[in-house]
Amino acid sequence: MSEAPSSPSSAAGPAPGANSTPGARIIAITSGKGGVGKTFVSANLAAALTRRGQRVLVLDADLGLANLDVVLNLYPKITLHDVFTGKANLDDAVITAPGGFSVLLAGSGMVEYSRLTPEVRNQFLSVIQTLAPRYDVILLDTGAGISDVVLFSVSLASEVLIVATPEPTSLTDAYAAIKVLAMQQKRQHVRLIVNQAARPGDGRAIASQLQQVLDRFVTTESGKPMRLMHLSDIPVDPSVREAVMRRQLLLLQMPGCPAALAISQLAGKVEEALLHRAP
Numbered sequence: 332m333s334e335a336p337s338s339p340s341s342a343a344g345p346a347p348g349a350n351s352t353p354g355a356r357i358i359a360i361t362s363g364k365g366g367v368g369k370t371f372v373s374a375n376l377a378a379a380l381t382r383r384g385q386r387v388l389v390l391d392a393d394l395g396l397a398n399l400d401v402v403l404n405l406y407p408k409i410t411l412h413d414v415f416t417g418k419a420n421l422d423d424a425v426i427t428a429p430g431g432f433s434v435l436l437a438g439s440g441m442v443e444y445s446r447l448t449p450e451v452r453n454q455f456l457s458v459i460q461t462l463a464p465r466y467d468v469i470l471l472d473t474g475a476g477i478s479d480v481v482l483f484s485v486s487l488a489s490e491v492l493i494v495a496t497p498e499p500t501s502l503t504d505a506y507a508a509i510k511v512l513a514m515q516q517k518r519q520h521v522r523l524i525v526n527q528a529a530r531p532g533d534g535r536a537i538a539s540q541l542q543q544v545l546d547r548f549v550t551t552e553s554g555k556p557m558r559l560m561h562l563s564d565i566p567v568d569p570s571v572r573e574a575v576m577r578r579q580l581l582l583l584q585m586p587g588c589p590a591a592l593a594i595s596q597l598a599g600k601v602e603e604a605l606l607h608r609a610p
């Protein structure tokens with residue numbers, strides 16, 4: 332697959348220029364509709380990439396409604412909020428998750444992060460710039476939808492993985508989000524993960540349906556249609572819910588279940604497509 336370079340910019344202002352940040356590849360995991368599996372994918376993909384030898388940080392970019400801590404059963408004393416408000420050092424806020432990767436947790440219920448202010452933008456950007464040289468990959472577990480805060484966190488990434496389920500509402504919302512990313516962030520492509528797929532082949536069919544709509548209605552700045560690259564499918568699997576209920580990482584607790592195997596495969600694809608560096 333050819334790699335079209337993307338230039339991140341934000342709905343709320345000029346490109347923060349994360350692409351020029353040295354170090355980690357920054358990948359946003361986002362969705363149109365909420366509850367489709369972004370946090371599940373972020374945490375387990377991080378564990379799978381760590382197992383492959385990558386240095387990984389997951390940043391809970393769902394400021395205000397964060398729940399990565401719940402999934403990972405972590406009780407952070409210091410959150411991104413404390414860093415933003417100058418109460419704590421960034422280094423003290425980065426902790427190691429089960430699975431061996433680093434996480435930076437946001438803390439939940441902070442109404443001040445429901446809208447994007449210049450302070451939040453600058454703080455966020457400075458955190459990313461400080462941490463990027465220390466990692467191979469930073470995964471941004473973003474909120475759902477197309478609010479300013481979500482679009483800003485996505486704009487920090489050079490690659491976007493859209494998570495969608497086969498439900499019609501998830502697909503129409505995914506389409507809307509992709510359209511905004513093409514128009515406001517001038518992206519030429521995004522990658523699709525179909526989560527909770529009922530049958531093998533579901534994802535491919537969904538990707539081609541969505542691509543047809545994009546071909547008709549969404550033209551990128553280059554004049555070409557927005558390209559949707561189908562990356563992976565993750566099957567619907569009762570073990571996912573079980574792991575979440577027990578607040579355990581699926582990949583560690585049930586590595587042989589279908590969803591965990593799919594995540595391991597996804598990690599291989601992410602590594603190959605996005606993390607290969609010249610030796």
Ligand SMILES: Nc1ncnc2c1ncn2[C@@H]1O[C@H](COP(=O)(O)OP(=O)(O)OP(=O)(O)O)[C@@H](O)[C@H]1O
Pocket residue numbers: 362364365366367368369370371372393473474475526527528565566567568569571572575590
């Ligand atoms: N492959 C799967 N099979 C079965 N259930 C799944 C699967 N993926 C996710 N789920 C269920 O969906 C729930 C929501 O997942 P998750 O919290 O990762 O979504 P999210 O997109 O991060 O939500 P939000 O938009 O609120 O941040 C999980 O707790 C789990 O119960």
Ligand SMILES: [Mg+2]
Pocket residue numbers: 369370371393398472473
């Ligand atoms: Mg989430």
